[in-house]
Amino acid sequence: xxYFSSDFTLGILGGGQLGxxxxxxxxxxxxxxxxxxxxxxxxxxxxxxxxETGDLMDFDTVVNFGxxxxxxxFEIENVNVDALETLEDEGIKVFPSSKTLRxxxxxxxxxxxxxxxxxxxxxFSRFAYTSEIKDAVDNGGLSYPFVWxxxxxxxxxxxxxxVRRYTDLIDLPNVECIAEELVPFKHELAVIVARNEDGxxxxxxxxxxxxxxEANQVxxxxxxxxxxxxxxxxxxxxxxxxxxxxEHVGLLAVEMFQTQDDEILVNExxxxxxxxxxxxxxxxxxxxxxxxxxxxxxxxxxxxxxTVAGVMVNLVGAEDYTGDVVYENIEKIMTMxxxxxxxxxxxQTRPFRKMGHVTIVNSDVNEARRIAxxxxxxxxxxxxxxxx
Amino acid sequence: xxYFSSDFTLGILGGGQLGxxxxxxxxxxxxxxxxxxxxxxxxxxxxxxxxETGDLMDFDTVVNFGxxxxxxxFEIENVNVDALETLEDEGIKVFPSSKTLRxxxxxxxxxxxxxxxxxxxxxFSRFAYTSEIKDAVDNGGLSYPFVWxxxxxxxxxxxxxxVRRYTDLIDLPNVECIAEELVPFKHELAVIVARNEDGxxxxxxxxxxxxxxEANQVxxxxxxxxxxxxxxxxxxxxxxxxxxxxEHVGLLAVEMFQTQDDEILVNExxxxxxxxxxxxxxxxxxxxxxxxxxxxxxxxxxxxxxTVAGVMVNLVGAEDYTGDVVYENIEKIMTMxxxxxxxxxxxQTRPFRKMGHVTIVNSDVNEARRIAxxxxxxxxxxxxxxxx
Numbered sequence: 175x176x177y178f179s180s181d182f183t184l185g186i187l188g189g190g191q192l193g194x195x196x197x198x199x200x201x202x203x204x205x206x207x208x209x210x211x212x213x214x215x216x217x218x219x220x221x222x223x224x225x226e227t228g229d230l231m232d233f234d235t236v237v238n239f240g241x242x243x244x245x246x247x248f249e250i251e252n253v254n255v256d257a258l259e260t261l262e263d264e265g266i267k268v269f270p271s272s273k274t275l276r277x278x279x280x281x282x283x284x285x286x287x288x289x290x291x292x293x294x295x296x297x298f299s300r301f302a303y304t305s306e307i308k309d310a311v312d313n314g315g316l317s318y319p320f321v322w323x324x325x326x327x328x329x330x331x332x333x334x335x336x337v338r339r340y341t342d343l344i345d346l347p348n349v350e351c352i353a354e355e356l357v358p359f360k361h362e363l364a365v366i367v368a369r370n371e372d373g374x375x376x377x378x379x380x381x382x383x384x385x386x387x388e389a390n391q392v393x394x395x396x397x398x399x400x401x402x403x404x405x406x407x408x409x410x411x412x413x414x415x416x417x418x419x420x421e422h423v424g425l426l427a428v429e430m431f432q433t434q435d436d437e438i439l440v441n442e443x444x445x446x447x448x449x450x451x452x453x454x455x456x457x458x459x460x461x462x463x464x465x466x467x468x469x470x471x472x473x474x475x476x477x478x479x480x481t482v483a484g485v486m487v488n489l490v491g492a493e494d495y496t497g498d499v500v501y502e503n504i505e506k507i508m509t510m511x512x513x514x515x516x517x518x519x520x521x522q523t524r525p526f527r528k529m530g531h532v533t534i535v536n537s538d539v540n541e542a543r544r545i546a547x548x549x550x551x552x553x554x555x556x557x558x559x560x561x562x
Numbered sequence: 563x564x565y566f567s568s569d570f571t572l573g574i575l576g577g578g579q580l581g582x583x584x585x586x587x588x589x590x591x592x593x594x595x596x597x598x599x600x601x602x603x604x605x606x607x608x609x610x611x612x613x614e615t616g617d618l619m620d621f622d623t624v625v626n627f628g629x630x631x632x633x634x635x636f637e638i639e640n641v642n643v644d645a646l647e648t649l650e651d652e653g654i655k656v657f658p659s660s661k662t663l664r665x666x667x668x669x670x671x672x673x674x675x676x677x678x679x680x681x682x683x684x685x686f687s688r689f690a691y692t693s694e695i696k697d698a699v700d701n702g703g704l705s706y707p708f709v710w711x712x713x714x715x716x717x718x719x720x721x722x723x724x725v726r727r728y729t730d731l732i733d734l735p736n737v738e739c740i741a742e743e744l745v746p747f748k749h750e751l752a753v754i755v756a757r758n759e760d761g762x763x764x765x766x767x768x769x770x771x772x773x774x775x776e777a778n779q780v781x782x783x784x785x786x787x788x789x790x791x792x793x794x795x796x797x798x799x800x801x802x803x804x805x806x807x808x809e810h811v812g813l814l815a816v817e818m819f820q821t822q823d824d825e826i827l828v829n830e831x832x833x834x835x836x837x838x839x840x841x842x843x844x845x846x847x848x849x850x851x852x853x854x855x856x857x858x859x860x861x862x863x864x865x866x867x868x869t870v871a872g873v874m875v876n877l878v879g880a881e882d883y884t885g886d887v888v889y890e891n892i893e894k895i896m897t898m899x900x901x902x903x904x905x906x907x908x909x910q911t912r913p914f915r916k917m918g919h920v921t922i923v924n925s926d927v928n929e930a931r932r933i934a935x936x937x938x939x940x941x942x943x944x945x946x947x948x949x950x
Contacts, residue, residue: 515591
C-alpha cells in the first residue's frame, strides 16, 4: 500500500492528547487521517484531514467509521472491540489487533494471559463480584493487604484501590475484579516495545517512574532509569517476551515492578503510545508517536535510542480549581534549560485532569531531574477562579 | 499577553511548508492560529485553527486579515509590506517588522544596508535596469564575470545568474538589479539568529552548504559545519552583528561566504525559518520553528545547541516528471539509521519543485554525511508518468 498518497487513509479512534501527538507524524509524512471522538473540542480536531464525533463504544459507529479507512488504530482502550473484530473479518487492517485489545481490556483476562504465557506477574485471584472477596478472606484464601482492581476499564485512582482492611472494601463497586498481591517494589519501570507486521522488534530504553514519597503518585518519568544494567536488560527481555506473546503490531508499553529481590514482574500493558514514552519527542531519535505510525503501517522502525536524557512531568489540574484553564508561570519554566511544555488543548481544568506534560532534556540525567523538580514547583494548572 | 489562552490568535501570512512546520509548535503549545494562502491546498491548511485563501500581495487582503489577529508573522517574503506597515501603525504586532522586510525584499536595498552598517559583503553595483549593465562594462566600471541579481523577489535559479560574457545578459529581464562580484568561496555557511522583543539573542551553530561539484547546487546542509572553530566564531559574530543591525525580532537566517582568504561575507538573509535550519527538528534542543514562535511571541528563547549532528537533503521534483507525486523508495530510506523524511504535502510534482526534505542525524557528522549520500541516491520524487 502506498501510504504517502492521497488514496490512503489512516483512521484513529479517539482524539485525545495521544492522538494529537500521533498527528505530528502524519503531518510530517503527509499521511491522510480521519479521527473520531465523542467530543467536538477534542485535542485532535485539528491536524487531521477529517474529524467526526461519535461514541467509540457504539458498535455501528465504529464499524461505519472503520469501513471508510484503510488502516484503523486507536489511542484509547475504551472502544468497541466487537466492531474491531468485524472490521478485521471484512479485511480492514486493525492495529493493534482486536484480539490483543480484548485480552488487555479485561484485567483478569490480562493477568491470565501472563500466567498462560509464562510472563512473570504478581499472584492474583479473580472474582466475579467484589462482594465475593470477603468470603475469600474469611476462608483464608486471601489476606490483607492486597490491591483491588476492577476488571473492566479500570484506571488509576478510579478502578484501583489498596485494600488494607475490611472497611476499605465497602465503597468499591460490586463488579468483576481481581485481588493482586501488593508488591513492595524498589522501582516501577516501563519499556515500550515496537513491532511491525513484518515482525521487526525494537525496544525503547527502560524508564523509571519516580513516585512522590507521600502521595504515592508518579511524579517523574526518567529516561534512562537509574538502575544497574543487569536489571535493565532483564526488564527489556520481559517486555520483549510480553510483546511477542501478544504477537503485537504497534507499540506495547509494558509497566513493570522491580521487586526488593530484583525480580521483574509485569504490572500491566497499554497497546498504544504511553505517558512513560512522552519524553521521546525531545529525547529520542524517533518519538514513540512516530514509531507507532511506522509500526502500524508496517514501515521500517526508527532508532529507539536516546540522544539525551529526558525527564517528564505531567501537568495535571491543581486541586480546588475548575473552569477555564490558566497555565500559571508557563513562561517562567520556558526560561529553564531544555524545558518544553506540551499543552494538550483541553479548555477546562478540573482537579487531577491531565492537561499537558513538560519534558526536560539534558546530557546529564541528574541535572534533568533537578530542573524537573524546579519545573514542578513553578508551573501550576489553575483556573481564573478558585473553587475552594 | 496570555498566548496560551483562546483569546489570543497568531496570524501567519503564507501556508507553505515553513508555515506547516511552524504549526507543529503552535499545536504543541496549543496556540490559536489563523493562516492565509493563495492556494486552497496549501500544506498549512490543516493544523491551524482557521484557514482562508487570499492574495498576499494585495493590500486590503493583508490588512483585513491582520486586523483579526494579535500577532502577525509571515513565512515568505512576498507579502504586501505596505499593509504590514499600516497594521503596525494600528497597533498590531508584526514580527519580523515591516521595516526589516522592506529592506530585505529589495536586494539592492539589502546590500546598501550591509554597506551602511559595516557588515562585510561582496562589492556590488546597482542598476535601475539590466540594460544599463552593458554601458557599465563598456566604460570599465564593471568586468566579467559577475553575479546578476534581480533586485525584487529574486530567487535562486530565477532571479540570479552568473554572467561571464555579454551574451549571458541577453535573456535577462530588464528590471532593477545588482551586479555582484563573483566570490570564489571555500564554503557557503549559514547561521540562524533568534532574537525576541526583549532583545534576548541566541545563535544556532554554523551550518555548511555542501555544493554538488558539477551542478553548482546545494546538495547537503551539514551541522555542524566542518570548518575550524576560529572561522565558525567569526561567522557567528557576523551573523549576530547583522541581526542586531536590523534590530530584528524573530529568526534571521544569515547566509555567508567563507572566502579563499577566510574572510566572511554576508550573501543574503531571510527573516524566517530557513532551509539551512531544517535539520534542527531532529538535531537540536529547540527546532528553528519552535524558536520562531518563541521569538515572535516574546517568549524565552530555547537552547540552540545540537543534541546530535544533522545533515539535510532537499527532496526536489526529478527532471522529466510532472503530475501526481510518487516518493519512490521512501520506505527504503526509512530503513537507514537516523533518517526522517518530511513530506510537505504538495500533491503535484514538477522538475526542481521543493517537495520535502530528509534529515539524517547521527552522533558522528561524517557518518551522517555518508548516510545522506545513500539517501540521495535512493529516493526519487517522480510522478506516475514520465513526461520526457
